[in-house]
Amino acid sequence: MSESKTVLIIDDDRDFVCAIEALLQSAGYQVRSAFNGPDGMHLAKMLRPDLILLDIIMAERTEGLFLLQEARRIPELSTIPVIVMSSIYADQPIFRVSPEAGWLPADLFLAKPVDPARLLEEVRRLIDSAPAPVGYEAGVRRES
Numbered sequence: 842m843s844e845s846k847t848v849l850i851i852d853d854d855r856d857f858v859c860a861i862e863a864l865l866q867s868a869g870y871q872v873r874s875a876f877n878g879p880d881g882m883h884l885a886k887m888l889r890p891d892l893i894l895l896d897i898i899m900a901e902r903t904e905g906l907f908l909l910q911e912a913r914r915i916p917e918l919s920t921i922p923v924i925v926m927s928s929i930y931a932d933q934p935i936f937r938v939s940p941e942a943g944w945l946p947a948d949l950f951l952a953k954p955v956d957p958a959r960l961l962e963e964v965r966r967l968i969d970s971a972p973a974p975v976g977y978e979a980g981v982r983r984e985s
Contacts, residue, residue, distance in 0.1 A: 846968050847888060850874040851881030851908065852896035852926070861894065864957050865964065878908040885918055891968050897927040913946045922967035928953040
């Protein structure tokens with residue numbers, strides 16, 4: 842990868858975050874992390890990462906859902922690809938999410954435990970196919 846891309850992980854499970862950080866860093870990505878929704882939103886606004894990995898259930902059962910909906914309303918964050926990673930399938934077996942459903946504005950939903958090879962494949966795919974975020978010109982990030 843010629844220029845290092847930034848991935849933001851927002852998840853309250855510190856062990857999971859540590860493992861995913863190591864995986865992504867070994868693949869050449871810069872990784873930042875937040876352990877709750879408010880800190881995650883702050884970092885997203887500050888960093889404008891190339892991709893966000895987001896948990897749903899954190900301090901609040903729907904914390905990730907609200908963060909995702911808020912991010913999609915902010916022009917600078919609205920085009921950033923988001924992969925939701927959650928163990929909600931284990932907690933709520935009848936819960937099924939598809940980006941095509943429309944109510945969850947994520948690009949992909951992966952159930953935990955996440956297959957590392959699949960995660961790397963999807964991260965690459967989404968970063969490579971993402972439109973230039975608002976605030977970018979000719980690949981140069983503009984500060985707000």
